Amino acid sequence: MKIGFIGVGGMAQAIITGLLKQTKLAPSDILVHSAHASTYERVAKQTGVTAKASNVEVAKDSDFVVLAVTPNVATSVVQEIRDQLDPKKTTLISIVAGLTLERLEELAGYDLPILRTLPNLNVAIGAGMTAVHANENLTGETKKKAVGLFDQIGSTVTLPENDFATFSALAGSSPAYVYFFIDSLSRAGVKHGLTKTAATKIAAQAVMGSAEMVLKSDENPFGLIDQVSSPGGSTVAGLLAMEEAGFMTAVVKGIDATIDRNNAE
Numbered sequence: 001m002k003i004g005f006i007g008v009g010g011m012a013q014a015i016i017t018g019l020l021k022q023t024k025l026a027p028s029d030i031l032v033h034s035a036h037a038s039t040y041e042r043v044a045k046q047t048g049v050t051a052k053a054s055n056v057e058v059a060k061d062s063d064f065v066v067l068a069v070t071p072n073v074a075t076s077v078v079q080e081i082r083d084q085l086d087p088k089k090t091t092l093i094s095i096v097a098g099l100t101l102e103r104l105e106e107l108a109g110y111d112l113p114i115l116r117t118l119p120n121l122n123v124a125i126g127a128g129m130t131a132v133h134a135n136e137n138l139t140g141e142t143k144k145k146a147v148g149l150f151d152q153i154g155s156t157v158t159l160p161e162n163d164f165a166t167f168s169a170l171a172g173s174s175p176a177y178v179y180f181f182i183d184s185l186s187r188a189g190v191k192h193g194l195t196k197t198a199a200t201k202i203a204a205q206a207v208m209g210s211a212e213m214v215l216k217s218d219e220n221p222f223g224l225i226d227q228v229s230s231p232g233g234s235t236v237a238g239l240l241a242m243e244e245a246g247f248m249t250a251v252v253k254g255i256d257a258t259i260d261r262n263n264a265e
């Protein structure tokens, strides 16, 4: 099974790293090409995956073709590789935000098996969260294999396409917001005398444990907030100060802006 990546930027590199770590795929099973030779040649050298000379060669030699280019060039790239996409052999997997299955079918062919996905950066460490939606041509074992790639590098959820914009904000972009929160916590620690390295490690571990607690406990987050907030204690004082500065409103406004931008694509 050959998996070809067209576009080898931040997200494709995260998927490749995750696949090589979490699956039995050999580096030689992965083919890459992008617009920046210096990047894809470096990735090939560092990981052992095979650099191809063109997008067309990647598409021709792959069973699963991962479209991992930016949305502004996706249309022309699919048109460029269209003739290599053989519905009997090839499955197209798109990670392009905002690109619908209807548009992909129009560009790539109505017979082609296609999986629309929206992964997040944490796939690099096997802790991703990916939304998937297959078109009608992608069925059976091939669908299992395509979705299975993302199951092996995190969790997947099948969503209607009209929820992808919201999912993209809550899971695709949110790693950036969580990293921002961790950096803010750590900066506050530095303000109070911790080193940045120690503060970042402490903050990240606390955030990781808290996320795991939400997933594993029967309580909802508000119940857990109450458990941390000792009566008359420091946590409730901090929470109220954060709310006074508009914490929840800031988060919701950020997500609203992300969804608006996704819907404008």
Ligand SMILES: NC(=O)C1=CN([C@@H]2O[C@H](COP(=O)(O)OP(=O)(O)OC[C@H]3O[C@@H](n4cnc5c(N)ncnc54)[C@H](O)[C@@H]3O)[C@@H](O)[C@H]2O)C=CC1
Binding pocket: 006, 007, 008, 009, 010, 011, 012, 033, 034, 035, 036, 039, 055, 068, 069, 070, 071, 073, 077, 095, 096, 097, 118, 119, 120, 121, 172
């Ligand atoms: N960065 C993220 O966390 C996520 C990104 N995505 C989607 O992944 C896609 C890629 O995003 P990033 O990796 O962040 O962008 P990036 O800018 O890091 O990578 C884009 C890649 O596309 C390549 N490229 C541009 N024009 C090309 C062409 N004509 N032929 C072949 N390759 C070409 C570039 O050389 C580069 O390797 C986007 O469509 C984005 O919506 C989806 C979910 C999360």
Ligand SMILES: O=C(O)[C@@H]1CCC=N1
Binding pocket: 097, 168, 172, 173
């Ligand atoms: O910023 C972006 O447009 C992409 C989509 C989700 C995460 N990154």
